Amino acid sequence: MTYRTAHQNHPISLPGSPRAAQILHIQYPLPLMTDGPALNEDTTSEALRALLAEIDSALADAENAITTADSLPRLDELRINYLGKKGRLAGLNQKFGQLSAEEKPLAGRQLNNRKAEIVRIEKERREQLEAAEIRRRLEAEAIDVTLPGAAIASGHLHPLERTRREMEAIFRSMGFRVMESPEIETEWINFEALNIAADHPARDMQDTFFTERGRVLRTHTSGNQIRTMTELEPPLAIISTGKVYRCDSDVTHSPMFYQTEGYLVDKNISMGHLKGVLNAFLQSFFGANVGTRFRPSFFPFTEPSAEVDVECIFCKGSGCRVCSQTGWLEVLGCGMIHPTVLRNCGIDPENWSGFAFGVGLDRFTMLKYGINNIRLLYENDLRFLTQF
Ligand code: PHE
Numbered sequence: 364m365t366y367r368t369a370h371q372n373h374p375i376s377l378p379g380s381p382r383a384a385q386i387l388h389i390q391y392p393l394p395l396m397t398d399g400p401a402l403n404e405d406t407t408s409e410a411l412r413a414l415l416a417e418i419d420s421a422l423a424d425a426e427n428a429i430t431t432a433d434s435l436p437r438l439d440e441l442r443i444n445y446l447g448k449k450g451r452l453a454g455l456n457q458k459f460g461q462l463s464a465e466e467k468p469l470a471g472r473q474l475n476n477r478k479a480e481i482v483r484i485e486k487e488r489r490e491q492l493e494a495a496e497i498r499r500r501l502e503a504e505a506i507d508v509t510l511p512g513a514a515i516a517s518g519h520l521h522p523l524e525r526t527r528r529e530m531e532a533i534f535r536s537m538g539f540r541v542m543e544s545p546e547i548e549t550e551w552i553n554f555e556a557l558n559i560a561a562d563h564p565a566r567d568m569q570d571t572f573f574t575e576r577g578r579v580l581r582t583h584t585s586g587n588q589i590r591t592m593t594e595l596e597p598p599l600a601i602i603s604t605g606k607v608y609r610c611d612s613d614v615t616h617s618p619m620f621y622q623t624e625g626y627l628v629d630k631n632i633s634m635g636h637l638k639g640v641l642n643a644f645l646q647s648f649f650g651a652n653v654g655t656r657f658r659p660s661f662f663p664f665t666e667p668s669a670e671v672d673v674e675c676i677f678c679k680g681s682g683c684r685v686c687s688q689t690g691w692l693e694v695l696g697c698g699m700i701h702p703t704v705l706r707n708c709g710i711d712p713e714n715w716s717g718f719a720f721g722v723g724l725d726r727f728t729m730l731k732y733g734i735n736n737i738r739l740l741y742e743n744d745l746r747f748l749t750q751f
Contacts, residue, residue: 407466408462408463408466410461410462410466411462411466411469411470414455414458414459414461414462414470415470415473417455417458418452418455418470418473418474418477421445421451421452421455422452422477422478422480422481424445424451425441425445425446425451425452425481426481426484428441428445429441429445429481429484429485429488430484430488432488432492433492434492435489435492435493435496438485438488438489438492441485442485445481446478446481446482446485452474452478452481455474456474459471519751521740521748522728522731522732522734522740522748522751523621523724523725523728523740525728525751526724526727526728526731527604527621527623527724529648530602530604530623530644530648530722530724530727531602531604531623533643533644533647533648534602534625534644537600537640537643537644538600539600539601539602539625539627540599540600540601540602541601541602541603541604542587542591542601542602542603543587543603543604543605544584544586544587544590544591544603544605545581546580546581546605546606546607546608547574547578547579547580547581548578548579548580548581548586549578549579550566550577550578550579551589552586552589552590553579553581553582553583553585553586554566554579555707556586556589556704556707556708557585557586557588557589557663557664557704558663558664558701558703558704558707559663559664560663563663565582570582570609570610570611571608571609571610572608572609572610572618580607580608581605581607581608582607582608582609583607583622583624583721584603584604584605584607584622584623584624584721585624585664585719585721587601587603587624588624588626588664588700588704588708588719589704589707589708591603592626592628592704592705592708592709592710593708593709597628597629597710597715597717598627598628598629598630598715599626599627599628599629599717600625600626600627600628600629601625601626602623602624602625603623603624603625604621604622604623604624604724605621605622606619606620606621607619607620607621607622614735614736614737614738615726615737616737617725617737617738617740617741619741620723620724620725620737621723621724621725622721622722622723622724623721623722623724624719624720624721624722625719625720625721625722626700626717626718626719626720627640627717627718627719628700628705628710628715628716628717629715629716629717630714630715630716631716632699632715632716632717632718633699633716634667634699634718636718637669637697637698637699637718637720638657640718641655641671641695641697641720642655645671645673645694648727648731649673649676649730649731650676653673653674653676654673654674654680655671655672655673655674656671656672656691657669657670657671658670658671658672660696660698662696662698663701664698664700664701664704664719665697665698665699665700665701665718665719666698666699666701666702667698667699668696668697668698669696669697669698670693670695670696670697671693671694671695671696671697671720672691672692672693672694673691673692673694674690674691674692675689675690675691675692676692676730677733678690685735692730694722694723694726694727694730695720695721695722695723696720696721697718697719697720697721698718698719698720699716699717699718700716700717700718700719705717725737725740728740732751
């Protein structure tokens with residue numbers, strides 16, 4: 364067969380298939396870059412045709428593999444396999460010995476030209492793969508500014524602190540001042556001035572923590588009455604929240620807990636004022652419809668004294684486990700300030716009278732949030748705290 368190429372006027376005879384040429388995107392038949400004598404079937408040896416066929420198929424394989432290489436490492440491998448020093452194309456050089464001196468340069472040029480073509484294809488494929496790699500990385504590292512931001516975990520108030528603030532807000536709204544007093548108190552302030560005699564059971568070693576220097580960790584916040592009434596002139600309306608300590612520990616008692624103390628001293632203050640203020644407070648805290656009841660009780664520093672119950676907020680008064688089937692929950696102690704206490708603070712009980720009350724902050728918090736173990740309030744376990 365004799366072919367004439369488009370850009371060369373040499374009639375050449377070449378083996379190989381049009382299909383290979385199609386895959387290689389090269390002109391078929393292969394243009395033979397030669398300045399030498401024209402080749403045709405008569406002048407082409409069997410050995411040359413065989414070698415050209417081999418070059419043809421090696422190159423077809425090479426291009427096929429290179430254009431479909433899907434990664435840079437794979438491409439490196441192919442380059443070594445085909446174009447490397449010991450590669451398939453280099454192997455073809457060794458077969459040149461079978462050719463005549465005249466044919467050698469022809470086959471050599473043919474091989475070199477086609478090899479240059481493969482080098483170009485390899486470079487092109489490399490650029491494509493590198494560009495794809497850059498694109499892939501850019502996409503992987505791209506920031507989607509439309510995504511919602513990651514929320515920053517922030518803390519919130521402890522349920523006890525929430526209760527304290529809520530209580531203070533209610534009493535402030537009724538004109539009370541918020542004050543503080545120390546946790547380590549003298550026996551006078553914690554007991555004597557409050558009309559608690561030396562042999563009162565509350566002073567028992569089991570209830571009270573004494574310091575080595577004979578002070579006490581306050582067992583209640585009522586000492587605040589003594590401190591502020593001694594320092595300030597009536598009329599007074601003060602509440603004070605803080606830690607108190609008693610040697611006691613079970614699911615409803617902790618050796619340290621919180622109380623809020625409140626009192627009011629003015630002219631002609633009666634039990635009616637006490638009930639009015641506490642009802643307003645309890646209904647504001649637990650809900651406007653909550654029922655309350657005042658039961659006679661005893662405290663050395665108030666006379667008369669009462670304990671206040673609210674209708675059980677769990678069963679609405681019908682009786683449940685929390686209220687021991689009574690329908691009522693005891694929430695605070697209160698009473699009219701004992702004249703001895705007023706006198707101990709330099710206030711004349713003939714001119715002034717007042718009421719006082721003490722609230723367990725822990726109990727209020729437990730009732731409000733349905734917590735059944737006081738220790739949960741002090742363990743700082745986030746699994747518990749984040750529920751509020
Ligand atoms: N201090 C009392 C207690 O701790 C409560 C209380 C305060 C009672 C004020 C009456 C008046 O139990």
